[in-house]
Amino acid sequence: MSANPLDCPRPAVKGPVIPGLMEAFWDYERALMEDDLPALDALFAPGPDTLRGDANGLLVGHDAISGFRGSRGGAPKRRIVATEVRALGAEHAAIVAVTELLGGGRGQQTQVWVRNGGIWQVAVAHVAISPPAFDRRIWRAVGDPLVPATGAGLLDGQTVAVKDLYAVAGQRIGAGSPAYLAQAAPEATAAAAVAALLDAGASVKGLAATDEFAYSLAGTNTHYGTPPNPKAPFRISGGSSSGSASAVSLGHAGIGLGTDTGGSIRVPAAYQGLWGIRTTHGAVSRDGLVPLAPSFDTVGWMARTPRLLAAVGEVLLPSAEDEPAVFSGLRTVPGLLELADDDVASAIRAALDGWGTEMPVEETSPIDPDLHRAWLKAFQVIQGREAWAGLGEWKGHGEWVGRHWDDLAPDVAGRFRTASALTDGQEAAARGLGAQARRTIRALVGDGILVVPSAASVAPLARDSAAGGGAIERQRERTLMLTCLAGLAGLPAVNVPLETEDGLPCGVSLVGAAGSDAALLSHALRLGGG
């Protein structure tokens, strides 16, 4: 195969000879291989109706297609090994080309061409190539299974995507950081939660991506890439349990095992339309899990059905000695829904309208907005302090991070930099405020279910997330104000997936009293029609 695919012999055209068409086809191929953006733009039909789709999703309109091209840095190198041409009346034609990728594998490119003012342009394009061995944005290792079940039970035949923070026997923990992975030794035994799932009949499908040290809610790991969000193409996955969420959303695994410190289950579940639970702080063993902030870290998981979500709860949660809790009603906090974007708030209001016919919905007293912001700040200080300097047996990431600043993604490094500067005095003040918040939030929940948006928005567009800026920062802060409540109070929260009017996933969290996890799961099962 030639180093320059454009030097390869052209395959015989199968189909009619249409004046100018194959010349335009080969102009396009040249422009694609040379990433000649103006030429590519000129060869696609202008206007809002032009279509281009690939494995990442369907782009509609010349502008969207042009924007995509400008940001991807060129197409995979390939040569054309077959061309089938079909005339579609006088002014249109289809060309189906088989491509051979210089990196291995094949592809197919289907194009509908239109003659505009005598010039052939692409009106519709569909591009497909052989996928890689696996998607490293989602997985670090994957098998059939990677680790077999050790027992039989409630989870027979189920598969688990294990967030790359949990110990899996024979595998190293990467924690979303290639540098951390490079110095990790294989684990001798499985984390407690992983072992319990294996004992119940599930197998480990693979090790799933996480934001670096789980210190983000976006899923935009710069080392491995952002996992795809199949329910919301071109949008971020949500994190930090990002790989587990995408694996479940894509059907690669049934159960997405993750963690939730400040929203790392609830946010990806909401962004991807999954059921998810963050458990009561301390209710499920964290043995064999790399901590972030032990005061808030919890085990959590996601699934595509509330039935499977609840089944995992039966395996991982402590068995209830008493009757399961019965909730007195749903509770909303004035002003909380308003932290969410209108489309998300509308979806939640519609859900509440439905649920309200089954059980009472009451308003709690409000949380003072300034106090609420102070709570979030306290959460972030405690989280940062423990992430850097540890707590009790956990010695923190500070010592390691201090030797690896350049190995970290800028956003995560920035958080650790801030954390490293926190003082004992700041921590003490935050812990005081945090304890007060915990009492207040627990009182708001009482014996009911607090209804809180799981995230302030639908999944942001990946390009907006990458560009950053004030709007994205404010959206992130509103999400954190919502998610930190269960974090500060150590309470369980189940994400119920909803849809906006535009058909995008969003979610609402049902927050219950400490230890009400199983009851919340039962409630979710009823809501989900399971």
Added chain:
Amino acid sequence: MSANPLDCPRPAVKGPVIPGLMEAFWDYERALMEDDLPALDALFAPGPDTLRGDANGLLVGHDAISGFRGSRGGAPKRRIVATEVRALGAEHAAIVAVTELLGGGRGQQTQVWVRNGGIWQVAVAHVAISPPAFDRRIWRAVGDPLVPATGAGLLDGQTVAVKDLYAVAGQRIGAGSPAYLAQAAPEATAAAAVAALLDAGASVKGLAATDEFAYSLAGTNTHYGTPPNPKAPFRISGGSSSGSASAVSLGHAGIGLGTDTGGSIRVPAAYQGLWGIRTTHGAVSRDGLVPLAPSFDTVGWMARTPRLLAAVGEVLLPSAEDEPAVFSGLRTVPGLLELADDDVASAIRAALDGWGTEMPVEETSPIDPDLHRAWLKAFQVIQGREAWAGLGEWKGHGEWVGRHWDDLAPDVAGRFRTASALTDGQEAAARGLGAQARRTIRALVGDGILVVPSAASVAPLARDSAAGGGAIERQRERTLMLTCLAGLAGLPAVNVPLETEDGLPCGVSLVGAAGSDAALLSHALRLGGG
């Protein structure tokens, strides 16, 4: 999501209203979900010009498309979440539909419709869906890496697909058999060849599929499926080092580590257009490898370039103490080329014409055809006897197979059944004839390079291979007559990839004297322009 995707609400159509078009689209969707083959056939335009492509390849003509549908057993269940319609003149239209798979993930279906006699039919279709986590036809487990390098050297940054017969530390050996895998324990240490590659800087990408116990040349493992052959869509991969070959062909890994007893490197390399080497019997350690027939088993590997093929040789082959061998010339055996199909023989003759300008080509004395058939029979008896009852330290598969007949694929079980009935007398006679063959073949090779087709044909169509029958059997026997020569003589053979006039991969083996492996690799490097 509804259990019956046809009950889901239909998305708003974006684009013009074209009389009858969307009705036909939804008729098609119903027929697809119900696998209503007559309706699907009627909704595709008749004749040889209709196109349908997906990840497996491009089908041309209504008959080919209909045949494919009849054999696949229905499409994955899905619902339609978006439809974009574009008019292409008066009699054609394009519909791009976004699909949401009930099993998770998304897809895109691009269709060009044509109005024939007032009826809308599909003229061109391109279907794509989210791929699975990984292709279990190729891999059993795969990672980034699955096992990191232990050293640095000539293979820095290279990745290896390890045939699932080799020990990899922490992983079980499956040998292409789910039942064998189920009772396997994780290996404590890596096989010698795997350890040497890791020490030289390569990492293990994953565990690659093999025919069950490597007892086949087809690659059609009934438990895991036949790995795809990207250079020859709809054709078999070749085996038994099938997963390693497909992984290299697709660019999933650079090096495909396999074994060759009676052609298990040469055949998949020829079918998939790869460079491959079967080493001199005993030259590379087989420690940590599940044997088939120790008298013939050899370590081998494949690559997409002769340079990488040779680099692996520098790592795995014993270092030459003398000057590397210089070959006196190329040798052909009268009648051997005629065992290959005409297209393959023509490709080899064309290659020989080119090579003949660089070094002498001479004809050896012929092999009597009856004797040649007897040699093959002797090879099969020795192979079968050792596969069943072992040799020396190797105790054979017989004891295990005898307890697992029902777990084996019918073709492999049939071979073991035949092997189990072989007598001491048959084995003794075969070993006598085998020794004679070995002397004769080694004399034919002498200090030259024997030129032998790597397989008698291009990769058979998967459907022909599955149907079996006399023609396929005779083709397989002709391939075995070619490959058994190096097997019986214990000689090294390098597959040089060639192409038939139709553009399909085939291959020719360069067979050298015992121990000439490195010299053969150097020669291949020169031939390949490396």
